[in-house]
Amino acid sequence: MLCIWRFVVPALLLSLLVGCTPSPPPTPLPMHWQPIDSLQALLPDDIRVYAGRNDSLPLRAWYVRIDEPDPAITxxxxxxxxxxxxxxxxxxxxxxxxxxVANGGYFTMKRTPAEHVGLLVHDRAVLAAPSTTFQRDSLTFEAVRAAIGFREDGTIELGWAAAQDDAILRWSEPVPNRPDAPASLSTTAEPWPVRDALGAGPALLVDGAIRVTDDEEVFFGTSIPETHPRTAAGRTRDGDLILMVVDGRQPESRGVRLDELAVLMRDVGAVDAINLDGGGSSSLVVRGTLLNRPAGDTLQREVMSALVTYCE
Known part of the structure; x- marks a missing residue:
């Protein structure tokens, strides 16, 4: 059958028409969310912070909703x-x-200095251009991975992106890869005029619908699809930013799969969302307070990139 998916963004409509097989609905993840009053008192009204829990799974998570674009918030x-x-x-x-502050994209942990694995753009300068070729056993795959971008006016956009010769490009759909069937990278990319961009992946939500593109983005053959602590970024229908972290690998919180992370992001209002670096990297800091326990510890892994919100 044919399934139609759409990225709706303020400045650009991305439409996606692909052949796909219906997936069973993801398991509900009921969470009890409450505002963190002690931190809310330190924040402007346009930034709201919440803690959530499900004791039966068990699961612990936190998210911040940030009104964007707002001239007082960047x-x-x-x-x-x-x-x-x-x-x-x-x-x-x-x-x-x-x-x-939320941790950002993937990076090489065993190299000094670290190298970013995925698109990295700051002030319109391409600091890291992602690979678009991936090897799995004897097969070579071409892929573009999900990214979040910020225009000069603060507008948030998500899509599949890469960089070529310092030009930032966005595709209207991922390469339709399957683990046993490589596909070719389409040339139908458009310039992406963003000030900043961060690539990671895979995509989790597209226009309010759960669509986890881990196969298309060639994350099979890695540990990414497994249950882990997680960080995600997304946008709401009215353009607000949502940053979420989910604890894992500890008795109080088991972590989540990618489809479960998509459910959590959808349930708090995101319509488009991507997965960021997770595991021991997952960290969310509000007004200097670390909300979660990365991989069950109070120590924080050092990371290469981050999404940072300034409010004064």
């Missing part, structure tokens, strides 16, 4: 300027005016 993709190109989310949060 979210940027920020890169570590340390010698090894790595620092903790709390370290990013020490900069003046920072209200919220």
């Amino acid at each position: 979210t940027r993709v920020v890169v570590s300027d340390e010698e090894d190109r790595r620092e903790s989310a709390s370290s990013f949060a020490r900069d003046p005016g920072v209200c919220v």
Whole structure:
């Protein structure tokens, strides 16, 4: 059958027409969400922070909803300027005016300095261009992976993106890869005039519908689709930013699969969303307070990139 999916963004309509097989509905994940009053008192009204729990799974999660675009609030993709190109989310949060920090994209942990694995754009400069070729056993796949971008006016856009010769490009659909059937990268990309962009993946939500594109983005053969601590970023129908972190690998919180993360993001109002780096990297800091326990510990993994919201 034919399934139609759409990315609706303020400045650009992305439509996707692909052949697909219906998937069973994801398992509901009922969460009890409450505002964190102690932190809310330190934030402007346009930034709201919540904690959620499900004791039967068990699961612990937190999210921040940020009104965008707002001239008094700015979210940027920020890169570590340390010698090894790595620092903790709390370290990013020490900069003046920072209200919220979420860890960003994938990076090489065994190289010094670290190298970003995925699109990385800051102030319209391409700092890292993602690979579009991936090897799985004897097969070679072409793919573009999901990214979140911010225009100069603060408008948030999501899509599948890459960079070629310092040009930032966005595709209207992912490459229709399957684990046993590589597909070819379409040339129908459009320029993506964003100020900042962060690539990770896979996509989780497209125009309010759950659509996890881990196969299309060639995450099969990796641990990414398994149950982990998670970080996600998304946008609401009216253009607000949602940043979420889910704890995992601990008795109080088991972590989530990608489809479960999509459910959580949808249930708090996101219509478009992507998965960011997770596991021990997952961190969400609000007004200098680390909300979660990364991989069951109070220590934070140093990361290369972050989504940082300034509110003063």
